[in-house]
Amino acid sequence: MSEARGVERADAVGEAGPGEDVDAQRAERLATHFVAREAGLKGATAIQSHFTKIGVQMWSSRAEQVYQTVSKFTQPQLERAMKLIFEADRGLRDARPDDRIVMEQFILQLVG
Secondary structure: OOHHHHHHHHHHHHHOOOOOOOOHHHHHHHHHHHHHHHOOOOOHHHHHHHHHHOOOOOOHHHHHHHHHHHOOOOHHHHHHHHHHHHHHHHHHHOOOOOHHHHHHHHHHHHHO
């Protein structure tokens, strides 16, 4: 993703308004991918079964999406993304954060 596209996404986040948890779903999805990679799950069926066992219902189509995504990224790439999400979340919770700046920095670091 180019920096220009990253800034466009940051603009969309900035327009969401204060108090809205814009990227919570994306963070949750990335965490799901991270768990699947950590557990060494191979295939959509294994992913669906694993999450069902730990009490997280998952449609087979979602498990297939997770498998496809996990197979495209390395463990270090997923770890880096999780670290950046953590840092962005902490930045958004700071006293009087400028959400737009925090998200711009997050996006630029993620795509950089």
